[in-house]
Amino acid sequence: MAECVHIAHKTVKSKRTHYLGQIALVEFDDRPDQAKRLEQARRAAGFESARAAAIRFDWSYDTYSQHERGERGLSRSAKRYAKAFKVSEAWLLTGETHSQPAVRDALIDDLLSLNPAHRAAVAALVQSLKKAESDEVP
Template sequence: MSLRDDIARRLTQAREAATLERKDAAEAMGIPYQTYAAHENGNRTFDVETAVTYARKFKVSLDWLLTGHGRGPGGEMSEPKITDEPQILAMLARIEGLTDTDINVAFGVIRLALAKQAGSGQSEQNDPPAPATRRREEVPSQ
């Protein structure tokens, strides 16, 4: 599926959650039915103003409409999953006040928990967690 198809699918989900037919949605947006239908079919892109209008009308976040992350239909939040070690380290590095040691300890605990969840043999309490392989980037002072 392409990005355009993903956006079109979410636009359809949002409209259906609002219990509107295509023709009613087009009318409420003040655009021709053919234009709206082309947006939902993924046959035509739309500009930022139209995306904002869709998000407001269907009560979803613009982020969700365009990426799938954020507040979707019914107010449900959809967040990206952190799936690998570099993402875990990047997330920990963004937490203010953590030292490199804090990051290494937290990373070790998370790795241990993930290993337990996966059922791998690394769940022994006696095994020390492996240190983080990437250090937090220094932010230059201004």
């Protein structure tokens, strides 16, 4: 195998020489921002793949995957996706971060779905975190 390697400083009489160089693999994502946020929301919701999310929510896999790949606009389906992944529709469509009511509402819904003992445990955890955070601030 060593005799097949072209040594750059060696004199070559051929008109055609092969350049042995390095190829750098660059990750480039040219999908629309909506598609990127949709994937981000899916992953944050704990779904490893688009197929897993489509199966769980009974969506057409082909349509959902086209939305996530950016091959189709998702404005008509944004509300459904936002509700499923517990993000705001505005964030999914525009990237707005100040529309916290949808996130707050989703958290409240999750909290209310817990039994009373678990709700009390979550409340105690939140209080201890708030106390720890206030102790850190000088």
